[in-house]
Amino acid sequence: MKRLLQIEFIKLWNSRSSRILILAYFILLTSIALVAAIKFDIGPIQFHLAEQGIFNFPYIWHFNSFIIAFFKLFLAIVIVSMMANEYSNKTIKQNLIDGLSKKEFILSKFLTVLTFAVVSTLFVFVVSLILGLIYSDYNELPIILSDLEFLLAYFVKLVGFFSFCLFLGMLVKRSAFALGFLILWQVFEMISWGFLRWKFFDEPTTETIMGFFPLNAMFNLIEEPFSRLNAVQSVAKQVGETLVLDYQVKGYEILIVLAWTLIFIYGSYALLKKRDL
Amino acid sequence: METILSVNHLTKKFGYLTAVEDLSFEINKGNVYGILGPNGSGKSTTLGIVLNVVNKSQGSFSWFDGKLSTHEALKKVGAIIERPNFYPYMTALQNLRLVCKIKEVPEDKIQEKLELVGLWDRRNSTFKTYSLGMKQRLAIASALLNDPEILILDEPTNGLDPQGIHQIREIIKKVASMGTTILLASHLLDEVEKVCTHVVILRKGKKIYSGEVDGMLTSFGYFELKSNEQEKLFAFLESHESFGTIKEDRGLLTVYLEEEMDAAELNTLLYKQGIVLSHLVKRKESLEEQFLTITKN
Structure with missing residues (x-):
């Protein structure tokens, strides 16, 4: 396993563009801390984002894992191209001839993806912990350690998404087209939602069905955290709306994403096995 | 005699086209083999199949009497097929280190092999800055990193200038003189004639002769x-x-x-x-x- 990771590391780290993108990604992860600095002080209106409770434990786990998940697009580029470039450089052929089995090839890519996800999750954990310790109103250990399942959801979300990227790189063989396909797929899922809702089902049924689509399933893992904010709640109360809060991470949603991960990785393997290079 | 590779009734179909049909031959240790045939006769396809990059339709092949799985066996093989394929943004040294990792061999042979093909001075240049001849020589260095039991070359002099062709041939001769088994696919006959002891001749995917070069025709001269x-x-x-x-x-x-x-x-x-x-x-x-x-x- 170490050997497979080393192989992939040599390939990635010696490429300048991948190196820059990876570094940029991790710098961006850390930059979430800058949100704390957002502060308006215009005469009577004083606003300090950090004091709105977004950095309170355990809410911070939810907030940060939701926001930071958007940065995964940076790594998506790296992952799609690390797969597609093997085709355009024909190095995949040479790797196999040199004695890498097809299984090992896919495994080395998947292990890399797992590593990215693990490191990202650790980053989110550490950054959130530090921010929380500085700004949170509650600092008791049991509170700090509650709701950590958001980090698990974040991890699964990344693994699922990156596996999708790997699969697209494998399927399309050209990085630009694969990324285009990813966007196209997102649009397709949105249109499907609209179409199902319009023609066939009521809202809850549509949501349930769409929950099985890969990108939607990944998005569903972590519900949006904004409606939990005190400020938002009180505004809602004033206009007479009660927000129904169901923000828990659900086990079956994790299962759906894991199932997709399995399909994508196995699919990549099946493609590689079937193709003549 | 030790069998390195045996191919039994191998067939490959691309849709309606039969690229290789019912092909059988054996490669024994210590000989230099040539696979001859006009363009499109199935040479590269055959090599692709035994090298695990093309799927066979029927038949079988086995490396080292079937004692090893194909990808394990390939670690003891050195092969170059068609164009040299390396990571363009990596230097010769980095590329060879990667190959060492894949083949699970120590990195201490890199210098020796780069010197053999005359690229040691350019070890820190990225692959994309190499000329075709240099790329081809790097490919040979890479194929030799594990001191292979057999070296497989597919059209190694294709597209090279006379000087490049000469360099590659010299290297092949040097390797052959060290006792390495070689399998050389080519349509250039003088190339095969100069180095090979045995030939397999293909036409439209079918074997029409296999054996020693001298015995090709039952002729007495x-x-x-x-x-x-x-x-x-x-x-x-x-x-x-x-x-x-x-x-x-x-x-x-x-x-x-x-x-x-x-x-x-x-x-x-x-x-x-x-x-x-x-x-x-x-x-x-x-x-x-x-x-x-x-x-x-």
Whole structure:
């Protein structure tokens, strides 16, 4: 396993563009801390984002894992191209001839993806912990350690998404087209939602069905955290709306994403096995 | 003799096209093999199948008597097929380190092999800055990193300039002289003739000959003869049962043998008949002539 990771590391780290993108990604992860600095002080209106409770434990786990998940697009580029470039450089052929089995090839890519996800999750954990310790109103250990399942959801979300990227790189063989396909797929899922809702089902049924689509399933893992904010709640109360809060991470949603991960990785393997290079 | 590779009834179909049909042959240790055939005769496809990058349709092959799985066996093989494929943004050194990791061999051979192909001075240049000849030589260095049991080369001199061709051939000869088994696919006959001891000849995916280079045609060679008494010579040769076809071209008789006979024997025979020769040469058909004869029908 170490050997497979080393192989992939040599390939990635010696490429300048991948190196820059990876570094940029991790710098961006850390930059979430800058949100704390957002502060308006215009005469009577004083606003300090950090004091709105977004950095309170355990809410911070939810907030940060939701926001930071958007940065995964940076790594998506790296992952799609690390797969597609093997085709355009024909190095995949040479790797196999040199004695890498097809299984090992896919495994080395998947292990890399797992590593990215693990490191990202650790980053989110550490950054959130530090921010929380500085700004949170509650600092008791049991509170700090509650709701950590958001980090698990974040991890699964990344693994699922990156596996999708790997699969697209494998399927399309050209990085630009694969990324285009990813966007196209997102649009397709949105249109499907609209179409199902319009023609066939009521809202809850549509949501349930769409929950099985890969990108939607990944998005569903972590519900949006904004409606939990005190400020938002009180505004809602004033206009007479009660927000129904169901923000828990659900086990079956994790299962759906894991199932997709399995399909994508196995699919990549099946493609590689079937193709003549 | 130790079998390195055996191919049994291998068939590959691309849709309607049959690229390789019912092909069987064996590669034994220590010989230098050539796979010959016109373009599109299935050479590269065959190599692709045994190298795990093309899926076979039918038949089987096994490396080292089937003692190893294909990808384990490939770690003991050095192979270059078609264009050299490396990571363009990585230097020669980085690329070879990667190959060492894949083949699970230590990195201490890198310098030796780069020196062998004359690229040690350029070890820190990225692959994309190399000329085609240099790329091809790097590919050979890479294939030799594990001191392979067998070196497989597919058209190694394709697209190179004369100097590059010469360099590659020298390297191949050097490797062959070290006792490495070599399998060389080519349509360049003189290339094969110079280095190979055995050949497999393919035409439209079918094997039409496999065996030693010398045994390709059941022919005993031919004589080129000249004499002052040309008519007498002609008449004698025609009457003798050892000789087949006789051709005359500008006073030079070319006589094909039907059975074994050496030049001294013929000379004695003719002298006894009172025919004195002014020119006597015994020749074997060149590989090119044999190849054309075999692939013609």
